[in-house]
Amino acid sequence: MTAGTETGPVRTVDDADPAVRVWKRMRALVIDQHDRRRAAADAVGLSPVRVRALLEVVREPAMLSDLAERLSVDRPYATVVVDDLQRRGLVRRVPHAADRRCKIVSATTEGIEAAARASAIMNDPPAELRSLAAADLAELDRVLGSF
Secondary structure (H helix, E strand, O other): OOOEEOOEEOOOOOOOOHHHHHHHHHHHHHHHHOOOHHHHHHHHOOOHHHHHHHHHHHHOOEEHHHHHHHHOOOHHHHHHHHHHHHHOOOEEEEEOOOOOOOEEEEEOHHHHHHHHHHHHHHOOOOHHHHOOOHHHHHHHHHHHHOO
């Protein structure tokens, strides 16, 4: 272990550790070589965080505070993001059924369509993954599905 930080001790990473090697390879494949977040954002004319927010409310409508938590942003920034998405006609705020003081952010039809376009880009597997044998894909799916 090395010196700690505000969030806890910093662990030394050992490339001989199989978990470290696998994680580095997964990260390299998904983020370094095939990060499609920018392409998805460009395709729908939004920033990556706005795409994430839109995908979140399509998955499950939420109060602004819950959406901020799911996006790991503070509430004022989530408000800015939702305000922009609402101006674009991609989301709407509706009164909460149990508490009329609260609003629920949900996607409009246009928002659902934009989210589907972004998802199609982000969920398209890279050629390296498509080229794996069916048995290898099944094993990878099994292992990743256990998390």
